[in-house]
Amino acid sequence: MPAEPRDLTIIGGGPPGLFGAFYAGLRGVSCRIIDSLPELGGQLTALYPEKYVHDVGGFPRILARDLARNLVEQGLQFGADVRLEEEVLELQPDGEDWLVVTNRDRYPTRAVLIAAGKGAFTPRPLECPGYQALLGRGVAHHVQDPAAYQDRRVLVVGGGDSAVDWVLNLRGRTRRLVLIHRRDAFRALTHSMKLLREGVESGEIELLTHREVKALHGEDRLTGVTIFDNRSGQEETIEVDAVLALIGFKPDLGPIARWGIHLEKHNIRVNARLETNLPRVYAAGDVIAYEGKLELIATAFSEAAMAVNHAVHELNPKARYSPGHSTTLKLFKDRDEAAATAQ
Numbered sequence: 099m100p101a102e103p104r105d106l107t108i109i110g111g112g113p114p115g116l117f118g119a120f121y122a123g124l125r126g127v128s129c130r131i132i133d134s135l136p137e138l139g140g141q142l143t144a145l146y147p148e149k150y151v152h153d154v155g156g157f158p159r160i161l162a163r164d165l166a167r168n169l170v171e172q173g174l175q176f177g178a179d180v181r182l183e184e185e186v187l188e189l190q191p192d193g194e195d196w197l198v199v200t201n202r203d204r205y206p207t208r209a210v211l212i213a214a215g216k217g218a219f220t221p222r223p224l225e226c227p228g229y230q231a232l233l234g235r236g237v238a239h240h241v242q243d244p245a246a247y248q249d250r251r252v253l254v255v256g257g258g259d260s261a262v263d264w265v266l267n268l269r270g271r272t273r274r275l276v277l278i279h280r281r282d283a284f285r286a287l288t289h290s291m292k293l294l295r296e297g298v299e300s301g302e303i304e305l306l307t308h309r310e311v312k313a314l315h316g317e318d319r320l321t322g323v324t325i326f327d328n329r330s331g332q333e334e335t336i337e338v339d340a341v342l343a344l345i346g347f348k349p350d351l352g353p354i355a356r357w358g359i360h361l362e363k364h365n366i367r368v369n370a371r372l373e374t375n376l377p378r379v380y381a382a383g384d385v386i387a388y389e390g391k392l393e394l395i396a397t398a399f400s401e402a403a404m405a406v407n408h409a410v411h412e413l414n415p416k417a418r419y420s421p422g423h424s425t426t427l428k429l430f431k432d433r434d435e436a437a438a439t440a441q
């Protein structure tokens with residue numbers, strides 16, 4: 099039996115997915131969010147929960163996980179149905195509507211908003227013996243809880259913002275902290291590199307360039323790692339409790355690429371109403387391409403607002419495209435007055 103139908107099904111619970119759910123509720127259409135991850139928030143919670151975001155309007159500085167929490171509170175206030183740890187595999191036509199098929203269930207919907215970012219996350223693996231067996235047993239691709247690295251011997255692999263920032267974040271917590279990178283040029287912010295050099299000079303961080311991982315060791319848990327110098331081939335085995343492989347993600351739309359949607363490289367082509375080439379299928383956020391597109395949270399919000407409001411108008415041509423101003427909407431006025439009375 100397919101699940102209960104919804105007006106709008108949002109694929110992806112990142113910033114535009116959650117903001118889209120808010121607009122769906124504001125416009126009075128029923129909504130469901132489906133995400134393959136165990137937690138809402140997209141990249142904010144999966145990739146950089148402990149980083150400060152500085153370029154979201156209205157927040158001079160906010161931790162990514164706090165921004166995600168706010169988005170969840172705002173996005174789910176109208177009761178959107180949430181399905182986590184389900185990957186959307188197919189989008190099947192169902193008369194004028196759609197059937198969103200996941201690895202667990204089938205969800206009838208009148209319209210779809212694809213807010214799938216770079217696709218279901220696929221971190222770049224370490225191509226070495228021991229990786230598959232020790233993933234999740236000392237080897238990780240992101241930090242859920244920095245406290246887990248307290249007094250541990252940690253080796254971080256990578257040369258981008260993520261690797262450098264996590265080394266700086268873990269500095270002072272760990273028993274030993276080693277950063278290896280396969281080149282000597284880094285892709286991190288100038289200020290972060292300055293802090294990294296300071297950490298190396300103070301002896302808190304060991305930095306080894308032109309090094310790559312050759313093998314990971316351990317039975318039930320990681321106990322060591324063999325690295326090699328990619329110029330001389332010289333090998334060295336280091337005892338470690340944790341390896342953080344922060345070497346990026348593969349852009350992989352996965353099943354989405356097979357739904358008959360017009361793509362531009364790894365992104366979905368949309369028009370000015372954020373429509374794809376499929377009827378009543380919209381897209382927003384990092385997953386889309388249009389001239390001048392910026393992959394930012396700020397633009398993702400605006401795209402989600404436009405996509406959902408156009409979808410509402412498409413579903414009910416009598417409904418205006420513009421949602422009006424939230425400051426004057428009766429929906430919020432009633433709530434604000436009730437809250438004021440309760441105080």
Ligand SMILES: Cc1cc2nc3c(=O)[nH]c(=O)nc-3n(C[C@H](O)[C@H](O)[C@H](O)COP(=O)(O)OP(=O)(O)OC[C@H]3O[C@@H](n4cnc5c(N)ncnc54)[C@H](O)[C@@H]3O)c2cc1C
Nearest residue numbers: 110112133134140141185186214215217218383384394395
């Ligand atoms: C380290 C880092 C720092 C950043 N800092 C900033 C910053 O300071 N300011 C800024 O504006 N932006 C920043 N960004 C970019 C910002 O995070 C993204 O632009 C934003 O997350 C895009 O949101 P999204 O929902 O499109 O994609 P995502 O956040 O990637 O969310 C997409 C969601 O869709 C889910 N999904 C994908 N495919 C499927 C499927 N088939 N089935 C089910 N679920 C699926 C994924 O699991 C994911 O949760 C940063 C990114 C990174 C990596």
